[in-house]
Amino acid sequence: MNLEHLDEFLEAKNNLVKNTLSSYKTDLKQFSMFYKKDISELDSEDIESYITYLLGKGFKAKTINRKLTSLRRYVEYLNGSNKLENKVALYIEGIKVQEDYYIDPDKIININEFNRIAAQAKKANDKRAIAIIYTLGYTGVRVSELLQLHTFQYKTGEVTVRGKGRKFRNVPIAEELIYHIDEYVKERRHKAGEPIFMNERNNKVMSRQEINKIIKRYAGQARIKKTKVYPHAFRHLFCLTLSKDMPLDEVAALVGHSNINTTRIYTKRTKEELKRSLKNSLKAFN
Structure with missing residues (x-):
């Protein structure tokens, strides 16, 4: 041509x-x-x-x-632009591509990386950061939901958050998470009913940017790519971890997904993890 x-x-x-x-x-x-x-x-x-x-x-x-x-x-x-005597009578369409069955490992964090981030916050004795990291990891809440939490809620072992579409749901709070939040609340001396995650400069609720900045700081110290560490990555990790032992519809309910197909996206594994699972499954053919 x-x-x-x-x-x-x-x-x-x-x-x-x-x-x-x-x-x-x-x-x-x-x-x-x-x-x-x-x-x-x-x-x-x-x-x-x-x-x-x-x-x-x-x-x-x-x-x-x-x-x-x-x-x-x-x-x-x-x-x-009329460059041809005879125009091309064809619209060229792309081919249909099935959605990838795996997730890019550079877009999510794993349990090991979560623990390394938390370890760096503990090393710095940054109790607010520790509480943030564990709340995101142990509940899978969105940042907007994290910032709704108040001191009168968490000790009951369950909190109510307002998610997308003005939908409210109850979120279980594990005992270890209660401990980490308690340590921060005691240190800062919160007043009853105050939001848990406060800005240290002006006693106002923290911003999304501040949450993200804290997470990336300790991710950097843990030598983890900052591009793969962001608040929503903890939500992916939570869904993926629970999906190994829990039905997908229950995971969806816990994180506030109205469509279970959304949860499927969150629970994809990496290509290497899927290869290992496939290898183990195929042993039955031998």
Whole structure:
């Protein structure tokens, strides 16, 4: 396929980031080496053949979709700018990609990493941070729910929080978590009924940013990538941990998911964990 209008196409897209333009150029040159007919003759069978060709080269579905997008943008440019005598009568669709059955390990924390973060907070004797880390890890609450907690609630072993969509739910508080919150409340000398997690400067409820900053500080000290440590990562860890011994609908109820499919996303394991489980399961065939 002749790419005589490639430079003009890239110039027309010069408002895009450099990496995107580079991808367009690479993808289109690859297609031109595969496709030997005139671009105006392009049809759905050609696209199917190209997809098969790319799969044979070992490209993954997401990369193939990127390459098809590059081709679609180029065809739209040619059609829209009247560069062809005969327009391409084809809309190039991407292939359907099944949702990954595993989660990227760089997007979640594991139990070992949770314990290392908590250990750093303990080393600093930062009782507020310890209470925050354990509350997030032991309850799976959202940050907005964490900041609702008051001193009159936690000692009962259960707290009521307001989640998304103005839905209220009861959250169990483990004995170890009661201990860690108690240590912080005693040190700070909270007044009855005050929010638990207070700003030390002005006695106001902490902000999301402050919670995130504290977590990342101790994650850094624990030599864990800060990009994978954020408050919601503790919610993922909570769901994943409970799903190993508890039905998914019960996990969903505990974290306030109205749709169990949302909980499924939270309980995905890493590819390596799934490989180990598969290996153990397949032993039954021997």
